[in-house]
Every structure is written in structure tokens, then in C-alpha cells.
Amino acid sequence: MSYVYFFGSGYADGNASMKSELGGKGANLAEMTALGLPVPAGFTISTRVCLDFIREGGSFSRELISQIETALKKTEDSMGAKFADAHNPLLVSVRSGARISMPGMMDTVLNLGLNEITVEALAKKTDNPRFAYDSYRRFIQMYSSVVKDLETHYMEDELESFKKLNGYKEDTELTASDLKELVGVFKAIYQKHIMEPFPEDPYEQLWQAIGAVFKSWNCPRAKKYREIHAISHDWGTAVNICSMVYGNMGVTSGTGVCFTRDPSTGENVFYGEFLINAQGEDVVAGIRTPKPLYLLEKEMPEVFIQLENVRNKLEAHYRDVQDIEFTIQEGKLYILQTRNAKRTTQAALKIAIDFAKEGLMTKEEALLRVNAQDLDKLLHPTLDPRAHKQVIAKGLPASPGAVSGRAVFTALEAESWAARGELVILVRDETSPEDIGGMYASQGFLTARGGMTSHAAVVARQMGKCCIAGCSSLNISQTQKSVKVSGIEILEGDWLTLDGTTGEVMLGKVETKNAELSGDFSIFMDWAKEIRHMKVRANADTPRDAQYARSFGAEGIGLCRTEHMFFEENRLPVVRQMILSKNSLERKSALDKLLPFQRDDFVGILSAMEGYEVTIRLLDPPLHEFLPHTDKDMMTLAAQLGLTLDDLKQRVRALHEANPMLGHRGCRLGISHPEIYEMQVRAILEASEICKEQGKKVFPEIMIPLVGIDSELKWLRERLQKIAPNIPFGTMIEVPRAALVADKIARHADFFSFGTNDLTQTTYGFSRDDSAPFLRVYKQENILEEDPFAVIDQEGVGRLIKLACELGRKENPGLKLGICGEHGGEPASVQFCNNLGLNYVSCSPFRIPIAMLAAAQAVVKK
Numbered sequence: 001m002s003y004v005y006f007f008g009s010g011y012a013d014g015n016a017s018m019k020s021e022l023g024g025k026g027a028n029l030a031e032m033t034a035l036g037l038p039v040p041a042g043f044t045i046s047t048r049v050c051l052d053f054i055r056e057g058g059s060f061s062r063e064l065i066s067q068i069e070t071a072l073k074k075t076e077d078s079m080g081a082k083f084a085d086a087h088n089p090l091l092v093s094v095r096s097g098a099r100i101s102m103p104g105m106m107d108t109v110l111n112l113g114l115n116e117i118t119v120e121a122l123a124k125k126t127d128n129p130r131f132a133y134d135s136y137r138r139f140i141q142m143y144s145s146v147v148k149d150l151e152t153h154y155m156e157d158e159l160e161s162f163k164k165l166n167g168y169k170e171d172t173e174l175t176a177s178d179l180k181e182l183v184g185v186f187k188a189i190y191q192k193h194i195m196e197p198f199p200e201d202p203y204e205q206l207w208q209a210i211g212a213v214f215k216s217w218n219c220p221r222a223k224k225y226r227e228i229h230a231i232s233h234d235w236g237t238a239v240n241i242c243s244m245v246y247g248n249m250g251v252t253s254g255t256g257v258c259f260t261r262d263p264s265t266g267e268n269v270f271y272g273e274f275l276i277n278a279q280g281e282d283v284v285a286g287i288r289t290p291k292p293l294y295l296l297e298k299e300m301p302e303v304f305i306q307l308e309n310v311r312n313k314l315e316a317h318y319r320d321v322q323d324i325e326f327t328i329q330e331g332k333l334y335i336l337q338t339r340n341a342k343r344t345t346q347a348a349l350k351i352a353i354d355f356a357k358e359g360l361m362t363k364e365e366a367l368l369r370v371n372a373q374d375l376d377k378l379l380h381p382t383l384d385p386r387a388h389k390q391v392i393a394k395g396l397p398a399s400p401g402a403v404s405g406r407a408v409f410t411a412l413e414a415e416s417w418a419a420r421g422e423l424v425i426l427v428r429d430e431t432s433p434e435d436i437g438g439m440y441a442s443q444g445f446l447t448a449r450g451g452m453t454s455h456a457a458v459v460a461r462q463m464g465k466c467c468i469a470g471c472s473s474l475n476i477s478q479t480q481k482s483v484k485v486s487g488i489e490i491l492e493g494d495w496l497t498l499d500g501t502t503g504e505v506m507l508g509k510v511e512t513k514n515a516e517l518s519g520d521f522s523i524f525m526d527w528a529k530e531i532r533h534m535k536v537r538a539n540a541d542t543p544r545d546a547q548y549a550r551s552f553g554a555e556g557i558g559l560c561r562t563e564h565m566f567f568e569e570n571r572l573p574v575v576r577q578m579i580l581s582k583n584s585l586e587r588k589s590a591l592d593k594l595l596p597f598q599r600d601d602f603v604g605i606l607s608a609m610e611g612y613e614v615t616i617r618l619l620d621p622p623l624h625e626f627l628p629h630t631d632k633d634m635m636t637l638a639a640q641l642g643l644t645l646d647d648l649k650q651r652v653r654a655l656h657e658a659n660p661m662l663g664h665r666g667c668r669l670g671i672s673h674p675e676i677y678e679m680q681v682r683a684i685l686e687a688s689e690i691c692k693e694q695g696k697k698v699f700p701e702i703m704i705p706l707v708g709i710d711s712e713l714k715w716l717r718e719r720l721q722k723i724a725p726n727i728p729f730g731t732m733i734e735v736p737r738a739a740l741v742a743d744k745i746a747r748h749a750d751f752f753s754f755g756t757n758d759l760t761q762t763t764y765g766f767s768r769d770d771s772a773p774f775l776r777v778y779k780q781e782n783i784l785e786e787d788p789f790a791v792i793d794q795e796g797v798g799r800l801i802k803l804a805c806e807l808g809r810k811e812n813p814g815l816k817l818g819i820c821g822e823h824g825g826e827p828a829s830v831q832f833c834n835n836l837g838l839n840y841v842s843c844s845p846f847r848i849p850i851a852m853l854a855a856a857q858a859v860v861k862k
Contacts, residue, residue: 003049004067007033008041008078008243016318021046023238025097028338035317037310037335041078042092042242043071045210047099050236053214060207072241079243084202088125089118091135091244094209096216096237101339102225106237107146107216109209110279111139111244113202119183123176131249133179134171138279140186140198143205147212148194155186172277206241213239223780233782245334247327248279254300254328255279258293258307260315263323263343266350266520270294270311272324279327306333314338319360320369321351345374349520363527364860370524372827372854376400376501378521379552379846380466383499384511392486395471396772397503398452399460403443404497404509407490409478411438418442425496427483429476430769431456432625436567439463444498446505448474451772452790452822461822461844464548466500470772525553525849532855534833535840536848537613539820541565543604546614549845553852556612557605558753558842559703559820562680563621565601566594572626573640579623580641580651584675591679598680602687606698610691613699615753615820615842616684617732618670618677620705622660627652661761666706667731670716677704677720685724701728703753708737710744717748732820733804734758742804743811752808753842754801756821756829760788763797789822792829805836818842827854834858 005013005022012030019027026044033039049064076082081090091113096106114122114136123132144150159171162182168174174182187198199205216222217237226233247255258272273290276299297304307326310333314322323341327334343351352366361369380401383389405425408414411434417424418441426442428435430449436459439445444466445456451470460467475484481492488507490496497510537558538549542565546557566575571594578590606614628634631645638648657663670677684700691698702724707713717729729748733739734755742752761768766775768789778784792798801819808815818840823829825847833841834855843851 001063002067003046003064004043004071005030005046006041006043006071006074007039008075010034010036014044019099020235021048021238023047023097023099023240024101024339025095025337026238026240027099029240029242031317032314032335032338035313037313038333039335040243040245041075042240043068043075044097045239045241047236047238050214050217050238051234053211054218054236058211058215060210068241075241075243081243083113083206084118085121086117087121089113089121091118091122092206093240093242093244094206094213095240095242096213097240098217098231098237099235100231101342102222102231106219106222107213109139109142109146109212111135112143112205112209114139115200115202118202126249128249130174130176130179131246133176133183134174134248135244135246135279137179137182137186140183140190143198143209144186144190144194146216147208148190150190150193154189154193158182158185158189210239210241213237227779230786232785242336245327245329245336246279247275247329248277249330250277252300252328252331253277254296256290256293256296256326258311258324258326259341260311260322260324261341261347261351263321263341263347266343266347266354268354270308300328300331303328303331303333310335316360319355319365345370345377346518346520348374349518349524353520353523364531367524367527367531367853367856368860370853372830372850372857375849375853376846379515379849380464380500381512381514382501383497384513387511389497389504389510390507391504392488392507393471393473393505395446395468395474395503395505396452396457397500398450398454398457398469399444399465399467400501401444401464401466402497402499402501402510402512403466404495404512405443406493407483407496408438408442408492409476409481409483411435413481413492414438415441425498427474427476427490427496428456430454431459434567434625436564437569439465444468444500446471446474446496446498448472448476449772450769451775452787454769454772457822460500461825461847463545464844464846466498468498468500468503468505471503471505472773521849525852528853528856529553530856531859532834532852533859534830534838534855536851536855537615537818537820537840537842538845538848539824539842540605540609540845542601543608545845546605546608549848550608552845552848554609554612554845554848556699556840556842557609557614557616558818558824558840560605560614560616561620562598562601562617563619563625565598566619566626568597571597573637575626576628576637577641578676579626579655580643580648584673587673588675591675595679595683595686598683599686599690602684602700603690606687606691606700607694607696610696610698613701615701615703615730615751615818616680617703617705618680620666622655622657622663622665623669624652624655624657624660627655661758661767667704667712667716668706670704671712674716674719677716678723681720681723681727684727688727701730701751703730703732703751705732705755706734706758707731707745708735710741710748713745713748730816732758733801734821735762736800739800739804741807743807746808746812746815749808749812749815751816751818752804754804754817754819754821756792756797756801756819756823757789759800759821760793760797763793763800764788791826792823792832794832798832802836805838825851827857830854831858831861835862 007030012033014022014030016031022044083090094109119136123129190198247253254276256274262271272293321341322338325337348370352369356366383402405423408424414426427446447456447469495509497506535555537556538554539559540546540549541561574593581587728750730751732755817838820842824841825843
């Protein structure tokens with residue numbers, strides 16, 4: 001079995017399609033070699049070896065050792081030099097290379113193969129002792145850090161002290177004798193801290209470096225990067241052994257990084273930086289200030305022409321913007337790496353559109369070149385990258401954007417401060433529907449508990465506000481109006497900044513930049529609309545939300561939660577009166593007062609979404625959520641209702657449930673208190689008639705929540721249809737039993753909408769509000785690849801959805817299918833829905849462009 005793949009002298013064992021085996025860097029080195037580009041010879045050790053090496057505790061098989069020795073001999077022949085030779089030494093770099101670029105996350109060792117003998121041979125061969133000892137001191141520094149985990153400051157501090165002592169400002173001022181002296185000093189530092197001499201045997205150096213790069217796959221920063229970017233921990237990294245070429249051999253040598261187009265703007269210009277008389281790490285590490293690439297044309301015109309030819313050849317070959325590393329050794333150009341360039345989302349849009357217009361790809365291919373999730377970055381403010389920030393905590397990035405505001409600790413305070421013109425951030429252990437007014441008034445929310453689909457997270461995404469949830473390090477005291485974290489106490493009115501994209505909480509006010517949507521965004525979204533099959537609706541509960549959603553391209557409302565309307569200040573007392581009524585007569589009296597409010601809400605929402613369907617979910621949450629919890633609030637309510645405090649408390653206790661999320665809510669409430677649903681349906685009907693009288697075409701749909709028994713839906717539909725005979729009725733599929741008996745339920749439904757938040761919760765038995773701490777551990781330990789509340793679990797929850805679709809449409813071929821859980825705006829989940837043939841997905845307004853692009857990409861991929 002092949003573990004090692006050679007490249008050199010115009011021949012390569014691998015190619016660009018072998019990224020899973022060779023990693024991105026190794027695959028591209030092989031591809032560029034075959035294209036005839038000036039790539040230094042070398043070989044790539046397969047990603048499979050990395051996984052075996054880690055699994056087997058750090059050992060190499062005899063077969064692997066033999067294959068590496070053979071490849072090393074080919075490299076020597078190709079380069080005309082010999083590894084560990086006392087007269088003509090070959091030096092190599094040892095570099096990582098995952099199948100997806102992870103810049104700076106894993107380790108690299110340069111100039112490997114130097115010792116007391118080979119450094120003198122290199123000095124003699126090049127007639128440049130300064131270069132030889134500069135390379136040697138760099139090697140000792142890198143080897144010590146990468147292979148032996150020696151903290152870098154020991155040698156860096158010594159280097160800076162040496163320069164200061166000699167009056168030098170730049171590394172380039174160090175002489176050969178200075179560097180030779182530093183080599184001795186660095187070796188002494190190594191021996192002192194590692195408790196052994198620096199290795200003189202180049203082969204020992206090589207094996208140790210290969211092992212160190214493999215181990216770096218599991219270093220904390222690499223693991224964190226993979227978690228953030230959803231990269232599998234099971235891929236491993238390849239190791240690339242490449243012949244060294246030198247940019248630090250004098251004024252005719254140099255090194256640089258370039259991009260075939262500007263990665264910040266997408267403009268079609270050759271963009272990059274370079275340094276004369278330097279090695280590659282000098283550019284990326286910021287040791288010296290590099291020069292802009294256009295100056296290379298003046299300083300080395302022939303090399304610049306060659307580099308431009310490489311630019312054009314690689315971009316045309318890969319049909320994507322390339323990030324290229326190069327070295328110039330005494331006037332000769334070498335290409336060390338190419339990869340698809342990281343770019344801003346704005347640049348990605350422009351590049352994709354330009355490539356399509358230039359005929360390099362089709363519209364369909366262009367749509368695949370932008371990560372759908374990245375569109376979020378265009379729709380929300382972001383932190384100014386130049387601004388100073390003091391991070392004091394980190395939680396779950398529940399809703400993107402960057403905001404600053406004064407800390408407040410209750411919803412009422414948020415409303416009060418905002419009314420005075422202050423920007424506020426609502427800080428809570430967790431939010432509840434009762435906080436809706438304060439949430440609306442706040443710039444963003446910060447909670448100590450809850451996950452990615454907690455109340456705070458869902459409401460934030462719907463409102464387009466920033467939210468960090470599950471920040472467990474916060475110690476919040478509502479009575480003291482303070483929060484303690486990282487040894488700091490934040491009081492009411494103190495400034496905080498939230499970055500909902502990273503989950504970082506910062507002390508003080510950090511400058512932000514507003515989102516900028518260019519014409520490219522509109523062009524790109526028009527292409528997506530042309531190609532996708534599924535409609536994209538919005539989850540919206542107010543006329544304002546509906547208008548927002550429509551501005552983002554919503555094609556209807558897939559979920560209008562009526563309970564949010566009940567929490568407004570002028571309605572809540574009436575709602576509480578209805579809940580605490582002793583009999584149906586008292587309840588109907590309260591409901592009669594609520595009906596005009598609901599009707600007005602529906603008129604506004606239906607009007608805002610004129611021409612499109614609006615799916616209105618009847619009351620879903622348990623009634624206790626609307627009741628007060630503090631003695632002060634209870635006393636106020638008792639006075640309003642003419643009750644004693646004890647009487648009120650007794651009624652509240654009677655409504656208490658041990659597990660309210662699985663209790664008296666949804667259709668169960670509608671059956672036991674049908675007058676509630678009857679009022680809501682009457683309000684929907686009257687609102688529709690008002691809109692029609694105004695000449696508006698409106699299409700309401702009535703959705704009954706939490707159905708798990710077909711007779712529940714049958715009972716409610718027969719009763720409610722007498723009020724609104726011409727309005728479609730359907731249900732949410734959000735408990736496993738509903739999916740299992742979907743054929744029976746479909747006999748009484750015009751549509752199904754999958755409520756994947758609750759369906760995930762009830763399928764797993766996970767509380768979506770309390771599962772965040774252990775789900776983090778599950779992901780870290782590979783027990784779960786993804787948080788099932790963020791990405792649909794296709795194996796379990798997805799199987800129930802698929803079954804419900806098949807059973808429902810078999811019984812009722814005209815059944816309309818959609819999804820309205822938070823998964824409706826997540827790209828992988830949208831692709832799953834497209835493949836099942838759903839009619840639409842519904843999501844928070846700010847996720848509509850994401851869902852639209854993901855739906856188009858799903859069509860292209862399928």
C-alpha cells in the first residue's frame with residue numbers, strides 16, 4: 001500500500017483530486033509539478049499515516065520508513081543534492097497539509113538537516129556564511145518550538161537583546177559571526193530547558209519533525225478551528241517534505257505571498273506582499289514589514305513576469321482565486337504552494353459573479369462558490385477589525401452581529417432605558433416570552449443558560465438582533481443588578497459589547513461597522529431564485545417582522561406565533577384574566593376583549609405579506625408562562641382582578657406542571673379550552689375579510705400545534721372549520737408519534753409543517769434550553785458530529801421527517817410540506833429538505849438569503 005507520494009522534475013505520483021489522501025497542500029504540489037511549474041522536489045506522507053500514528057501512540061511502520069527512504073532518494077536525485085551530506089547537503093521543510101486549509105493551525109519546520117557539519121558545507125557551497133548561519137538559527141528556533149514545545153520567547157528575547165546590545169534594528173543587520181554566536185546561545189537555551197543536547201543527526205531531526213506535525217493535528221488551536229468550521233476530526237493531516245529553496249541568500253532573493261485577485265474586495269488585480277532577503281515565515285509572522293507586490297515589477301521585472309504567468313495559469317486551471325506562496329532564490333522563481341484563497345463574503349460574491357461573466361464557469365457553478373452561511377456576515381454589523389477589544393467571556397454564537405450597549409438585567413429596565421434613548425444589552429440567566437418587550441427594546445441579549453435554539457436565540461434571530469447564549473461563566477445577580485465574570489464586576493449601565501458571530505463578550509464599547517449590501521448581492525440572489533425549487537418563507541410574528549422578511553425576499557410566512565402577541569403590555573392583564581377564569585363564561589368574557597387585538601395583528605401581518613400564504617399557529621405554550629412569578633407582580637395582578645394574594649397564588653399553583661414542555665399546551669389546551677382557539681380563528685377570519693374589503697389578496701392558513709393523535713386534529717378541525725370553512729387547516733409535526741402516524745393525520749390536514757425544534761427535543765429527550773453544556777462535550781468527544789438543534793439529525797430526526805412526508809403524501813397527494821423550525825435557515829438542513837421534496841422552508845427573516853442560496857445550491861448539487 002502506498003503511504004508516500006513523490007513529486008519532482010515534472011512528474012508526480014498524485015494530483016489535485018487526491019485531497020483526502022494528500023491533503024490540500026500535497027495534492028496541489030503534485031498538480032503544479034505536473035503542470036510544469038517550478039516546484040521544488042519532495043514527497044507527501046498520506047493523511048492515513050497521521051491517524052495511524054496518533055492511534056498507535058507515535059510509532060512508524062517499517063513499510064512507511066522504507067517508502068520515505070525511497071522518496072527521499074528520488075528527491076535527492078531531482079535536486080542534485082544529498083540529505084545529511086557533508087559536502088552538498090539537501091535541506092528540507094516539514095509542513096502540515098489538511099484536506100481543507102487551516103491557516104496557521106498546525107506546525108511547520110524549515111531548514112531541517114542542518115548541524116555543525118552541514119551548516120559549514122552550506123556556507124562553502126553558497127559562498128555565503130551569513131545565509132547558512134541565518135538558516136541554522138531559524139531551524140533551531142522552529143525545531144525547539146514545534147518539536148519540543150519550548151516557549152518561543154526564550155530565544156526571541158535573546159535575539160532582541162543581542163540586536164539591542166549591538167545597535168541593530170533589523171535582523172538583516174546581523175553578521176555571519178553574530179549568527180554563529182546566536183546558534184551557540186540558542187543551543188544552550190535548548191539544553192537548559194529540554195535537558196538534552198540539540199540533535200545533530202539529520203535523520204533524527206526528520207523523524208521527530210514528522211511526528212510533531214502529525215501530533216499538531218490534535219493541538220488545541222487546530223481542534224478549536226475544526227469545531228468552528230465544522231471540519232471532521234477524523235480526516236488527519238498529511239505531511240509534506242519539500243526541498244528547501246532560499247529567499248534569504250541576499251538582495252537577488254526573496255519570498256512572498258500573492259493572490260490572483262484581491263481577497264478583500266474581489267477586484268481583478270494581482271495582490272500580495274514580498275520581502276527581499278527573507279524566508280517565508282518573515283512575511284506571515286510580521287517580523288519585518290513587507291512591500292506591496294506591485295513593487296516587485298520594478299525590483300525584479302523578469303521574476304514578476306514569470307509570477308504573473310503563474311497567476312494566470314493557476315487561476316485558469318483551478319477556476320478559482322488562488323493564494324500562492326513563492327520564493328526567489330538568486331533570481332530563480334519557485335512556487336511553494338497554491339490553494340483556493342480565503343476571501344471576505346463580499347469578495348466571494350464579486351469573484352463568483354465575475355467568473356461567470358468571464359465564462360470561466362456557469363451561474364450554477366458560481367452559486368456553489370459562496371458559503372451560504374457566510375451571507376449572514378453581510379446582513380449584520382461587524383466589529384471594526386482595527387478596534388481594541390477586551391474579551392471577558394465566551395458563550396454560544398446564537399445570533400450574529402456586533403453590538404454595544406449598557407447592561408440591564410430585566411426586560412422592564414431594558415424598555416425604560418431604551419425609552420430614554422440609551423442603547424442597552426439585556427443580560428439574563430435566561431429569557432422567557434414575558435421578556436419580549438425588553439428584548440424588542442434591546443440591541444442584543446446575553447444569557448448564562450440556554451443553547452442555540454433557546455428562547456433568546458430564536459427570538460434574536462427572528463428580530464435580527466445579536467445574541468450570545470449559554471455563557472456559563474457569568475454570575476448574574478438581578479437583585480444587585482450586576483454580573484461577575486473573569487474577576488470583573490459589571491453593574492447596570494456599564495458598557496458591554498457582544499459579537500454574536502464568535503460568541504465573545506467584551507468589556508466596554510467597541511466600534512462596529514454597518515453591513516454593506518452591494519449590487520453583487522442582488523445579482524447573486526436573483527440567480528439563486530431562478531434555480532432553486534423550494535420557496536422560502538419567514539418566521540414572523542408582527543407586521544414589522546413581516547415587512548422585514550419581505551424586504552429580504554420572503555415568499556410568505558411559514559410560522560406566525562400568536563402567543564408573542566399576548567405579551568404586550570395592554571394585553572397581558574386580559575390574558576391573565578382569561579387564564580385565571582373560574583369557568584368558560586368568565587374565560588369567554590376575557591377572550592372577547594382579546595379578539596380585537598388579535599384581529600388587528602392579523603390585519604397588519606396579512607397586509608404586509610399580501611399575495612403570499614401566512615401560516616398562523618394557534619396558541620402553543622403552557623399557560624403558566626403568562627403568569628407573574630414575583631410577589632410584587634402577583635399583588636398588582638390580584639388587585640386588578642379583585643382577588644386576594646392567597647387566592648391568586650392558589651390559582652397559580654393549580655396551573656403548575658412538573659414538565660410544562662410536555663404538558664397542557666398546544667392542541668391539548670385547544671381541546672380542553674376550545675373557546676381560546678375559537679377566538680383566534682374568528683380573529684383570523686375577520687382580519688381576512690377586512691383585508692379583502694381593502695382590495696388585498698391574502699391567504700391565511702391555520703396551523704394546530706403539538707398534534708400526536710389523528711383524532712386531536714379531527715376534533716379541532718371539525719369544530720374550528722365551522723367558523724372559517726374556507727381557510728386551509730394543517731398541523732405541526734413536532735412529536736415522534738405524529739411522524740409515525742402521519743398517514744392518519746394527513747386525512748384531516750391540508751399541510752404539514754415540521755417543527756424541528758420540538759421534534760428534535762422529543763426524539764432525543766434533550767432539553768433544548770439545558771443541553772448546551774453536555775452537547776459541547778459530545779461534539780468534542782465525537783459522540784455527536786453536530787449539535788442536533790443547529791443541524792438536522794438526518795439519521796434519527798430526519799428519518800422521522802422522511803417517513804412523515806412519505807406517509808402523508810401517500811394518503812393525501814395534495815399535501816403541502818414545509819419546515820418552520822430553526823433548521824429552516826441552516827444550509828445542510830435546507831439541502832436535506834430539498835432532497836425530500838418539501839414545498840418550502842421557513843426561517844428567521846435575516847436567514848432568508850442563506851436559505852435561498854442553500855436551496856439553489858441543493859438543486860445544483862442534486
